[in-house]
Amino acid sequence: MSTLLLSQDQVKELFTMKDIVEICEKTFQGFGEGTVINPTKVNLDLGETAAFPPYKGFMNAMPAYIGWTDIAGIKWAGGNLGERKRLGLPYVTSLIMLIDPKVGNFIAVMDGAFITNMRTGAQTAVALKYIFNNGSSEKKPIKLGLYGAGMQGHTQTLAISELFDIEEVRVYDVMKAAAEKYKKDMKDVVKGEIVVCDTPKEAAKGDAIVCVTQSKDKFLLDKWVKPGTVIFPMGSYQECDDAMLMNADKIIVDHIGQCLHRGALAELSEQGKITEDDIFGTIGELAAGKLSVGDYSDGKIVCIPIGTGAMDIAVASIAYKKAKEKGIGGTYSFV
Incomplete structure (x- = not known):
């Protein structure tokens, strides 16, 4: 049997951000209902933190089975x-492979970088729907604080704008030129004002604060953030100070096992200061109607969608089906 091959440009032809938000929401519901199987990702350190090899990178193997599309696959990305x-290439590199779970043959291989960037924004939007908007589809106004004005800053904003009317974005980036470019790029997406901030403290305002940086510094301080805020520290490192995590009214994650070992919770988890018992629940449980955050106006919610293979495989499975319908992509017989 032949395997469908899709390039990044071909994958881009198949989706809008609205499509990807809807796919991610269905997949979170599958998590909550138990029809999505997602083992913890396996990390290969290629010098990101390890002394050897000295390549300043990492790769993750991220397998998943998606019940609502009945497809399994794996993303190999880093x-x-x-x-x-140095070569001016994008930070993320990614490939997705899909199989027919009934017989195990490979049905598609495609670029995963575009899917990774888009679904990372979409999962934040879905989480906000169930935290800030209590699951309602009403397009409420929202104010954002944003750290990181690169590709992820753009896709976060695009996705959130699908479900909310963005009244204001306060954006900070260590490269002010990137924040200025973001302001220009997003002027038609954000209904309200985009404020380029000169200091990190200035951006720590809004109904939700989203951190999508590569920073290893705990730059977002708990004392800057008012009660009633949802905070998304989504980088590979902590991004916020210990007090933000220790004082959170509720901690919500996409995948408990994964979030305790990488990203915002990893250091405190290793120290035994945060355990599984400190996690209120998952985005999947919220999306499936099994949990509700209730009134958090006097507290703060920390939400950590660290990223799961399930989101990538779900989007890729729809890309495969759409490409087959439209006759897009090439084929190759590996066997």
Whole structure:
């Protein structure tokens, strides 16, 4: 049997952000209902933190089965701040492979970088729907604080704008030129004002604060953030200070096992200061109607969608089906 091959440009032809938000919401519901199977990702350190090899990068293997599309697959993806950065290549590199779970044959291989960037924004939007908007589809106004004005800053904003009317974005980036470019790029997406901030403290305002940086510094301080805020520290490192996590009214994650070992919770988890018992629940449980955050106006919600293979495989499965219908992509017989 032949395998469908899709390039990044071909994948881009198949989706709008609205499509991807809807796919991610269905997949979170599958998580909550138990019809999505998502083992913890396996990390290969290629010098991101390890002394050897010295390539300043990492790769993750991320398998999943998606019940609502009845497709399984794996994403092989990572980031590199060494040679890729020197060559001017995007930080993320990614490939997705899909199989028919009934017989195990490979049905598709496609670029995963575009899917990764888009679904990462979409999962934040879906989480906000069930935290800030209590699951309602009403397009409410929202104010955002945003750290990181690169690709992820753009896709976060695009996705959130699908479900909310963005009244204001306060954006900070260590490269002010990137924040200025973001302001220009997003002027037609954000209904209200985009404020480019000179200091990190200035951006710590809004109904939700989203951190999508590569920073290893705990730059977002708990004392800056008012009660009633949802905070998304989504980078590979902590991004916010310990007090933000220790004082949170509720901690919500996409995948408990994964979030305790990478990203915002990893250091405190390793120290035994945050355990599984400190996690209120998952986005999937919210989306499936099994949990509700209730009134958090006097507290703060920390939400950590660290990223799961399930979101990538779900989007890729729809890409495969759409491409087959439209006759897009090439084929190759591996066997």
